[in-house]
Amino acid sequence: xxxxxxxxxxxxxxxxxxxxxxxxxxxxxxxxxxxxxxxxxxxxxxxxxxxxxxxxxxxxxxxxxxxxxxxxxxxxxxxxxxxxxxxxxxxxxxxxxxxxxxxxxxxxxxxxxxxxxxxxxxxxxxxxxxxxxxxxxxxxxxxxxxxxxxxxxxxxxxxxxxxxxxxxxxxxxxxxxxxxxxxxxxxxxxxxxxxxxx
Amino acid sequence: xxxxxxxxxxxxxxxxxxxxxxxxxxxxxxxxxxxxxxxxxxxxxxxxxxxxxxxxxxxxxxxxxxxxxxxxxxxxxxxxxxxxxxxxxxxxxxxxxxxxxxxxxx
Numbered sequence: 001x002x003x004x005x006x007x008x009x010x011x012x013x014x015x016x017x018x019x020x021x022x023x024x025x026x027x028x029x030x031x032x033x034x035x036x037x038x039x040x041x042x043x044x045x046x047x048x049x050x051x052x053x054x055x056x057x058x059x060x061x062x063x064x065x066x067x068x069x070x071x072x073x074x075x076x077x078x079x080x081x082x083x084x085x086x087x088x089x090x091x092x093x094x095x096x097x098x099x100x101x102x103x104x105x106x107x108x109x110x111x112x113x114x115x116x117x118x119x120x121x122x123x124x125x126x127x128x129x130x131x132x133x134x135x136x137x138x139x140x141x142x143x144x145x146x147x148x149x150x151x152x153x154x155x156x157x158x159x160x161x162x163x164x165x166x167x168x169x170x171x172x173x174x175x176x177x178x179x180x181x182x183x184x185x186x187x188x189x190x191x192x193x194x195x196x197x198x
Numbered sequence: 199x200x201x202x203x204x205x206x207x208x209x210x211x212x213x214x215x216x217x218x219x220x221x222x223x224x225x226x227x228x229x230x231x232x233x234x235x236x237x238x239x240x241x242x243x244x245x246x247x248x249x250x251x252x253x254x255x256x257x258x259x260x261x262x263x264x265x266x267x268x269x270x271x272x273x274x275x276x277x278x279x280x281x282x283x284x285x286x287x288x289x290x291x292x293x294x295x296x297x298x299x300x301x302x303x304x
Contacts, residue, residue: 111266185279195258
């Protein structure tokens with residue numbers, strides 16, 4: 001075997017060993033998928049769905065409807081010993097709230113199970129309707145930082161963009177847009193985990 | 199966007215992991231002819247559609263600093279960057295609201 005080839009094979013073997021040392025971390029079905037909807041009682045689920053139906057009776061999901069649904073979600077979680085941490089409206093699009101479930105000492109499966117079930121019963125339909133009917137508008141201060149960041153990278157912006165869709169439409173450098181948005185998020189909301197979707 | 203995501207994905211699997219990136223992993227999520235992937239390390243997590251034109255959003259949630267996020271989604275991509283680029287205990291990924299979930303533990 002030639003030296004170069006031998007080195008390549010040795011390198012591949014080493015990488016393989018490194019991979020073996022790190023166990024396969026894909027664990028489908030072992031951790032909380034929590035989509036079986038078996039955690040809430042029938043009564044609890046019916047109560048939540050009825051509340052959403054009432055809010056959507058006018059076929060419109062308003063910001064107030066969303067917030068009322070989140071209140072319901074919070075009550076549902078609280079009943080089962082889970083705290084809802086509400087970080088407020090996502091500044092990237094302002095069409096959804098950044099919600100976290102917290103229950104120290106409780107198993108992940110439990111938290112995910114009740115989290116998903118409570119969200120499905122009390123919030124999902126209203127949240128979906130709100131997102132569908134609401135324009136994605138970035139928080140003004142975040143948009144300003146994002147525009148400045150893009151300009152500094154030599155990427156032209158119109159100055160009239162309202163949200164991520166506008167920014168992405170006016171630039172073919174999508175990675176730069178998302179990087180600039182994330183940079184702005186880090187500056188404006190330090191310590192708050194903000195998901196960025198596009 | 200698909201090309202960018204696919205490029206990032208290819209880059210992710212071609213770069214050999216260093217010790218600091220030891221807990222980085224990618225999972226594949228196939229759906230009706232479309233390709234999605236989920237990826238995460240301790241500081242970032244992402245779900246994205248990298249091929250096809252399915253309308254199903256990319257869904258993501260993470261357990262960060264002991265708290266579990268609710269599901270968040272985007273099309274074609276959604277990304278979560280942890281403050282301080284650390285603290286993600288696991289990430290979960292799916293290619294539509296009711297699709298099966300793939301989990302990456304860290």
